[in-house]
Amino acid sequence: xxxxxxxxxxxLKKIEDDLERKQYAHLRDLLLxxxxxxxxxxxxxxxxxxxxxxxxxxxxxxxxxxxxxxxDEQEILIRSFSNTELKEVLDELYLDDTVDIVEEMxxxxxxxxxxxxxxxxxxxxxxxxxxxxxxxxxxxxTEFVDLKETMTVEDALKRIxxxxxDKETINICYVIDDGRHLLGLLSIRTLLLxxxxxxxxxxxxxxxxxxxxxxxxxxxxxxLSKYGFLALPVVDQENRLVxxxxxxxxxxxxxxxxxEDIEKMAAMLPSDKPYLxxxxxxxxxxxxxxxxxxxxxxxxxxxxxxxFENALAAATILTAYIxxxxxxxxxxxxxxxxxxxRGISLNEIEFSDxxxxxxxxxxxxxxxxVALSAANFVKLMLVDRLLFHNQLVTIPVAAVICSTMVCxxxxxxxxxxxxxxxxxxxxxxxxxxxxxxxxxxxxxxSLLIYFQFASAILGL
Amino acid sequence: xxxxxxxxxxxLKKIEDDLERKQYAHLRDLLLxxxxxxxxxxxxxxxxxxxxxxxxxxxxxxxxxxxxxxxDEQEILIRSFSNTELKEVLDELYLDDTVDIVEEMxxxxxxxxxxxxxxxxxxxxxxxxxxxxxxxxxxxxTEFVDLKETMTVEDALKRIxxxxxDKETINICYVIDDGRHLLGLLSIRTLLLxxxxxxxxxxxxxxxxxxxxxxxxxxxxxxLSKYGFLALPVVDQENRLVxxxxxxxxxxxxxxxxxEDIEKMAAMLPSDKPYLxxxxxxxxxxxxxxxxxxxxxxxxxxxxxxxFENALAAATILTAYIxxxxxxxxxxxxxxxxxxxRGISLNEIEFSDxxxxxxxxxxxxxxxxVALSAANFVKLMLVDRLLFHNQLVTIPVAAVICSTMVCxxxxxxxxxxxxxxxxxxxxxxxxxxxxxxxxxxxxxxSLLIYFQFASAILGL
Numbered sequence: 001x002x003x004x005x006x007x008x009x010x011x012l013k014k015i016e017d018d019l020e021r022k023q024y025a026h027l028r029d030l031l032l033x034x035x036x037x038x039x040x041x042x043x044x045x046x047x048x049x050x051x052x053x054x055x056x057x058x059x060x061x062x063x064x065x066x067x068x069x070x071x072d073e074q075e076i077l078i079r080s081f082s083n084t085e086l087k088e089v090l091d092e093l094y095l096d097d098t099v100d101i102v103e104e105m106x107x108x109x110x111x112x113x114x115x116x117x118x119x120x121x122x123x124x125x126x127x128x129x130x131x132x133x134x135x136x137x138x139x140x141x142t143e144f145v146d147l148k149e150t151m152t153v154e155d156a157l158k159r160i161x162x163x164x165x166d167k168e169t170i171n172i173c174y175v176i177d178d179g180r181h182l183l184g185l186l187s188i189r190t191l192l193l194x195x196x197x198x199x200x201x202x203x204x205x206x207x208x209x210x211x212x213x214x215x216x217x218x219x220x221x222x223x224l225s226k227y228g229f230l231a232l233p234v235v236d237q238e239n240r241l242v243x244x245x246x247x248x249x250x251x252x253x254x255x256x257x258x259x260e261d262i263e264k265m266a267a268m269l270p271s272d273k274p275y276l277x278x279x280x281x282x283x284x285x286x287x288x289x290x291x292x293x294x295x296x297x298x299x300x301x302x303x304x305x306x307x308f309e310n311a312l313a314a315a316t317i318l319t320a321y322i323x324x325x326x327x328x329x330x331x332x333x334x335x336x337x338x339x340x341x342r343g344i345s346l347n348e349i350e351f352s353d354x355x356x357x358x359x360x361x362x363x364x365x366x367x368x369x370v371a372l373s374a375a376n377f378v379k380l381m382l383v384d385r386l387l388f389h390n391q392l393v394t395i396p397v398a399a400v401i402c403s404t405m406v407c408x409x410x411x412x413x414x415x416x417x418x419x420x421x422x423x424x425x426x427x428x429x430x431x432x433x434x435x436x437x438x439x440x441x442x443x444x445x446s447l448l449i450y451f452q453f454a455s456a457i458l459g460l
Numbered sequence: 461x462x463x464x465x466x467x468x469x470x471x472l473k474k475i476e477d478d479l480e481r482k483q484y485a486h487l488r489d490l491l492l493x494x495x496x497x498x499x500x501x502x503x504x505x506x507x508x509x510x511x512x513x514x515x516x517x518x519x520x521x522x523x524x525x526x527x528x529x530x531x532d533e534q535e536i537l538i539r540s541f542s543n544t545e546l547k548e549v550l551d552e553l554y555l556d557d558t559v560d561i562v563e564e565m566x567x568x569x570x571x572x573x574x575x576x577x578x579x580x581x582x583x584x585x586x587x588x589x590x591x592x593x594x595x596x597x598x599x600x601x602t603e604f605v606d607l608k609e610t611m612t613v614e615d616a617l618k619r620i621x622x623x624x625x626d627k628e629t630i631n632i633c634y635v636i637d638d639g640r641h642l643l644g645l646l647s648i649r650t651l652l653l654x655x656x657x658x659x660x661x662x663x664x665x666x667x668x669x670x671x672x673x674x675x676x677x678x679x680x681x682x683x684l685s686k687y688g689f690l691a692l693p694v695v696d697q698e699n700r701l702v703x704x705x706x707x708x709x710x711x712x713x714x715x716x717x718x719x720e721d722i723e724k725m726a727a728m729l730p731s732d733k734p735y736l737x738x739x740x741x742x743x744x745x746x747x748x749x750x751x752x753x754x755x756x757x758x759x760x761x762x763x764x765x766x767x768f769e770n771a772l773a774a775a776t777i778l779t780a781y782i783x784x785x786x787x788x789x790x791x792x793x794x795x796x797x798x799x800x801x802r803g804i805s806l807n808e809i810e811f812s813d814x815x816x817x818x819x820x821x822x823x824x825x826x827x828x829x830v831a832l833s834a835a836n837f838v839k840l841m842l843v844d845r846l847l848f849h850n851q852l853v854t855i856p857v858a859a860v861i862c863s864t865m866v867c868x869x870x871x872x873x874x875x876x877x878x879x880x881x882x883x884x885x886x887x888x889x890x891x892x893x894x895x896x897x898x899x900x901x902x903x904x905x906s907l908l909i910y911f912q913f914a915s916a917i918l919g920l
Binding site: 319 | 492493494495496497617620621624625630631648649652653667669685686687688690707708710711712714715718719722723725726727728734735736740741743744747748750751752754755756758759761762763765766769772773776777779780781782783784786787788790791792794795797798799800802803806808809813816817820823824827828831832835836839850894895896899900903907
């Protein structure tokens, strides 16, 4: 693991060698000790040789590798499969993985997959496909161990031994009644550490945290992580157990959602493909809407400068400090907004904390503002005036710049911490209230403050 | 779960009521059905009543709640414990949790904890404490199930039944030789689904992915997530098994590391406390270094403006478009840098992909630049010239602005995608090469381009 770049390159070379010289037995021995995820990563560099490599793997490992491949490669493979091969792979897959694959394939491939799944699987796939994207239902699996509360531990272990091989996990077992209502759960650990004749009813845990099929997948993954569970049961509105979500799927969800948040914070529409796999036009489409919108908004800032054109012409030195004031304002604003956005997504900050957040940011802003102003004053006087002999940098000019700094920092922090919480309150995604958006607003504010101080102190 | 804000408030009110009227039995019944993490969240609002609430809980639940509390509250509780109480809680804790707590406590509390741990635990705590922060060793637990390869499945299950109650997980068991070298592993599922007289040697998995005590905790957590494992074994340099890292701890690590990355991207020093729990001065210290540094760098931009003062005085209209050009450049740059930074932290992009990344960004930049220029030209001509009758907005001026736009977008995307990869290459953290830093560089570049075009086209 943690293959170094050159280890990996070496392995790739060996594989290509074997493929070329048709040393398939040797190639197979090379692949067998690897993890499925690593083989999949290697496959992605092999292009049209993937089906060949794939056929060398034992059935079970082949299925694991298949799940880890990109949907593009999966499609190529499925198209290259004979019907028997397709059926063999499908039989080895867990249900939730099959559903993930079906969701990404074009209609004609989906039809072929459904034709070659057994009728029970087909029914389950169709049911899971009905749940909306990003819902708990869409990421759950229906392959869990269910027990009756009247069973003894011995019965339960027998049932697990019989049905276990087809289940996604046996670490947590779920106890249901005849109407499939969720009554309790117990871990395999509890089962193993109990006496053989203990009755499930007496040892199961009945304080159950469950989620509903339509709950948001991110919230589900967060609570799985918060409570440190290995799986969460998914119930319908009548509390009937319909599936479970396992910790590995929750980790994937969290990772995707974080990437989405980060993309939104940098003014991009979220994409669900890795950077190097996204086409040029797709990347363009994800980036241009916010760029356009922010460009148009930035013209207001230009408008403000136009309005004060005469003031600037009278004191040209002021223009030179515009970028510094705007950038510092933008940075202060994005620090505050990003702190609050992350706090919201970790459930550390709620809208009801608004006043507390504002009060905190005001105090931080005052200290930051004063510190920055002081540094700036020293720099103006020592560097700009004494060192570079810029006689236009007078004490009044420095006063304008430093007062603007304090006020800009204060406004920037306030705007930055308030907007994400307001966005959340009215049902918008707080993540879009990050740097680029805040910067545009703060730019305008800082210029207005600048010209106010300039006309007040310099009498322009 | 997913308690609504008002459910939670209601519960808090009930608890306060019970505390006031000393209805402890009722309060206990109120708390018992809750998850430990939820009780801990409630405790954090109870201040000095925490020790009282804590004593109402049954021993095991109390220990679970204790682990979930903030270190401040843990300290208050430990200080309020009698020696017997402290020993009771410590006996219930898993070793890795005890280590986490010890790491956060002041020396005097640590001494008391170590005094009241049993000698074996004390030894293990001291060993784990020796590993550097952020290393695999510092987050592992030494409480795992170890088996011998000569055992039968029956022996193994007996051993698990005997030692299981004290282990953090029994889902994965590790097979070691007499020198504690790691030989293989097997899941409880394999054990349960095998015959009683199967020998461990024959059914264990020997392709093991393990990590070393000094490996970075983030890399460990990422590979746990990548392979979908429930635990990873930690070995020393002689391949002796010293501990395991479980999936719940890995999820916490990933969450912390993402928060750190996000903070760095917004020009803050990372902090490991939740936003509302961080003191004003701490927040100030995390924010001011980058603000100062970026403020100083932004003065170069000012220097550029000063240099071209005469050009600006001759065509004052140019000043009005500076913010728009700078902001758009900054946004383009941060889109590219953030995409690349996230790709690096997900291991999707390596330094060897540099040329591929640059080629991709060049093409995206050209399309974005042309689209933004076109939109801008239309806006300049229709809105600024026709609608607002600004006769200074001539075709040559529009040409300067639009050409600058295309070149700025191109430079911004190039700088944005290159710097994180270069930072990674020379061993810096790519995350600091995000928006604020890129913006500062791009600001200067865009101004230089602007004045070049202005003097070329307008002959200033």
